[in-house]
Amino acid sequence: MDPTLDTAEKHRPDSYEQLTNRYELLLGQHQIELRLADRLGSGCEFPEMFAAIAESSDLPMWVFDTRGPVVLRSGDRELDQPDIASICADARAGQLGNRFVIAPAPNGVARRFLVRRLEGSSADDSIGWLVMGEIGRSFRKLDQFLVDRGAVYLARHCTLHHAMHRSIADLTQGFVERLLRRGEHGESTVEDARRIGIAPDSTCIVVAIDDSALSRGIGDIDSLISSLSKLIAGQVFGARTPRGPVLIVDLGAAERIEDSRLIEEVCRGLNSALPDSGVQCGVSSAVEVDAITEGYDEALEVVACLERFTADHTRVVSVRDLGPARILVANGNIAAIRRYVEHTLGPLWSEQGDSDMETLMNTLAQFSRVGHSIRRTAAAMSVHENTVRQRLARVRRLTGLDMLNDPFAQLSVHTALAIIALRNRAHPLWDTRARGLLSRGRVRQKAVEIG
Template structure:
């Protein structure tokens, strides 16, 4: 046929006679056509809803042409064709909702020829190659596309197939389809003006836009949560909505009360964002442009997406993503999404008046958390806005043994510890303070501390510039509401390290490593600490009493004579003899005497910090 591609089948379907493995069916007679049209006319008198009429058309098409399935794609104002109804044993159109036909080779050929066009094998035919993923999901093998024309213009396209079965469509079937399509064109064309959905008022109504904008403005003024913004946009547009921060973390989602319930695809997935077409669109979004993504079923995006950046200073804070469920996008959608983005940006900027970028917003919140300046009733909203996940955390304070700063070293160590950027930091009083999240299920933070030590060692092996950093780490807290307490604890740890200035101590020291004597060693006068050591330990500091000192240390750690002997590998009577000798030399009777145990523990802690004995108990 003139104008057809070289690989296209001839107009005559008799060419398919040589495919003997395909099923052949006969079409309906003219009496059946007449009855079908009469039934549709009767239905059109009862309803003007184009989707109800399209559903009836699909059912009649399926029965007349004698196939398993039929899908009717209706034409939008933008000359795009989207699925409007279906008929078959089961609803297979969930995979078709994101398809935008009208520009692919198969649809173009249907529209150009204005007659049925056959695909004998959808898995190999290049005309449907861009929809291969969808045809495989729907189990389409052979199919025929039929244009529904009214007034010289196509108003719909009908796709017919037998589920999972190659079919040889007969001339009678194709003639029946073409004749019925012509009659349906008259019916659907007559109702064309009624095709606007009644789900919301027309998009070009200034009053509707004004009301929606006023509602978004009220949300911004009262400091609404991002979830409330998402719900308002979803209810206004009758579409699923997601709000993502600058790291593409999904911080709020919403769906309309009566709307699509199946998954719509997630731009928070790095594999989705890595797709070339997605990556290209997101590059424009990063510069502040609004972009529309086409459906990409291979990566799970079955619907078109309208992506609008949320402004905050010189760079977007994040983006609001609207999924095209149902009717096609129009100017009303773009205006509402744009207004919502502006109002969210306004709300974000007032959350902390000095923050003008997403990074500054997070850093400001971290500083407020550490200094206890966040009220409990506003914490959740500020965490949501900053994109910070609540949960168990450690606090680490990065410093040096002198007055030099370790901020740059600290940032590099945190980057190595948490490449995903989950460890946040800020500078307070010249020291870098890091919020280090614990992995899911972790409670004691031991593994995270070991990872931190590994990051410090790796940084040191790379030849770190400047004076080596020391890091004071807090005990873990269950949530960010308690982070100010953890910061005070970590600050006491690093202050203790700087007071004793012992370069032989570990680079990473936790509050648990120091124990209950932390407040004493971080604040007591050095002369008082020396007096304590002399009075409590006396002769035990002599190297010839090293075994006795080790026994005392292990006993204080284990708590009983029996456990102490087990750890040291000696008989319990040997432990009792050594403890008696300690009492003879120092006057300390530590068995069953909590006060003596506390004084001995503090004296031993001072020795450890000064380097007069090993930091870790060798018997541990």
């Protein structure tokens, strides 16, 4: 008989055991697919997606990021994690798909690992690695399927959530822009604020940023929002407008007596989150939701004041810092502003001053900063209360300013000191770290710059 016609051996039916094994494999694959698809569709977080994968096997699993550190691990057992650099050396060159890798574990025992790259939006974009270790039993066919499909679902999770977050960020930015342009769309500020999660009774602070001095600006505004959110107790929303980045800080329902503390907290957070140079930042007063537009105008006025006194370093100044000086600086003639400062401070502003003048200037700054309290001024400067009274008496003899009893004199000094300090990173009226900032040498320097 022609051997090519003998097909009995080739088409012999599978045994019952083979059919059973194949059915169990397909059933296991089907169950894994359903479990992972259901978890992905539930909108879970990344750790929950990984947990669904890890629960499908009794072998240990890890997720590594592209730099090597482990991101997630399965089980409660404290197993030594594999060295991702050694088992994926060729994978970094794009040569590793899904196969066994034999590599030494930290305890010196060589083990096999299943490794799968988590691909991003493109084949060249790598998110990380999914690794399964052959510990406790040998690998089975279903393990390889689990690693393969698990890597696909983890990558899809990252891609989908990134797209969702981007869409939410775009929508939020649109509503922030509407809040800043109240009235153009015929809807109330409160309604637009509610759409992005700001309650009607919230207290908000608006931040206007000028980053035009930087070649690429401050970069991704979402990164700034994320950094600032970790530094302050409140939600942060933002948008990049034609006039520069704008942030709205939602501090929730707060008492008016808390306004000063809230503004200081936001300013400290901005100083930490922003680059050290090239950024000018204006911070509004604490406003209600229906006054967000007015808060934006305040912040822009502060930025306008900063732009009149150029500086390379980053400056964060609030409306509270400047007080009425912002109206004078934003709209006044620079020469007239200098004359105002000279007229207010008199000989304290003179270049002929000595160390006594420096001491008096620092005392004035502290006295204004602590709310015109002799006791708090003495404590801040570590001197006796009578010493503060004597210095303020000398100020009155030299300038005619009755800082203890005349509110107009107090306001005038506050305004003059705010103008002097406009170029400084730390504001001497409100920041204790700036104590001594108004030294005689610095005052003379500012006199030249303002002139």
